[in-house]
Amino acid sequence: MASMNEKDYYAILGVDKDASTDEIRKAFQSKARKLHPDVNKAPDAEEQFKAVSEAYAVLSDPDKRRRYDAMRSGSAFSTPGSYQGGPTQGDPFSSSPFGWGFPFSDMGYARRSERRSRSYNPRAGADVSFQVDMDDETARKGTRRGVTYQRYAPCEACEGRGSVRAEHAETCPTCHGTGRIGVDLSGIFGLGVMEMECPECEGTGKVVSDPCDVCGGSGRVLTATELVVDIPAGSHDGDVVRVKGMGNAGTNGREAGDFVCRVGVPSERLTRQQTSGFRLVGFGLPFALLGAFTGTLSSMAVFLVIVLGLGLYFAFAGGIRHSSRWWRNALASLGNGAVEGVILALFMAMMFSCTAGRASFGGPGYGYVSG
Structure with a gap:
């Protein structure tokens, strides 16, 4: 789910950045009538309805709108491309005599941080998987392979916490710690208040009080890591070599996943x-x-x-x-x-x-x- 400051709520509602509360309300009512799932049967109507409802819930409240504008101007919507948790396709060991693989093309891209989010959401990092194919003789003798791969590493500026100065997370000011916000639809459909996940804390109820400028508050940054993997003698197709803690770092200080090297011996596989x-x-x-x-x-x-x-x-x-x-x-x-x-x-x-x-x-x- 995209964080609150990644979404252009003004564009979603189709209003100017200096639109009045009344203009925002009218724009929401117009779009909500067209997109409500009971009226619009398009496959994506429900998602669009939730998006305009979320935009209205933030922009119709002066305090929430003020925080949103401040976060939006601070982050400048700078986000890296998608990351799949592993290397790209191709021969990862053809780039140097030693056998280092460079499974991505933009080294500068790997230096940038992941998306900015105030959400305090400690989660363990995912594993990074890498496939190494070899012939029977190499698998029988064993080998060492150098790999350069893309992963999320702990942010050095905040030591993985997401915040440089604050020791602890604080209660989300948008939802007041509930992780949910309400949108009043009684004036349009007579449905009363509809609840949805808070876009600022992403449902956790807590936010990083002063997000790190380097990692954006997540406690980790996308980077390139070099690793030498020892594949033991007598390996077979489907064997796994696991290197603890060398996968993706967790968010907000949680433990990292593992680097998982999967051995491939095509001659041992059945088609x-x-x-x-x-x-x-x-x-x-x-x-x-x-x-x-x-x-x-x-x-x-x-x-x-x-x-x-x-x-x-x-x-x-x-x-x-x-x-x-x-x-x-x-x-x-x-x-x-x-x-x-x-x-x-x-x-x-x-x-x-x-x-x-x-x-x-x-x-x-x-x-x-x-x-």
């Missing part, structure tokens, strides 16, 4: 087609056993030929010679298919048994003898 093939083979085997046990194998011949034939074709279309780990993954897919097949085969066996029992109960030789 989607191979996985489907082994599942088909596994699915067909219980039916073959059921047919042999019940003496109905001949009646299942066409079904089994199609299922097993297609399964074997998909499974081995790329060849038969593979690593032991590939075969282990193949057996796992085979087992998953077999479980599905067993369930359906048992159900069919029960149906066959019940049908046979009813035929025997109602067939020739059965009768009622009166006494």
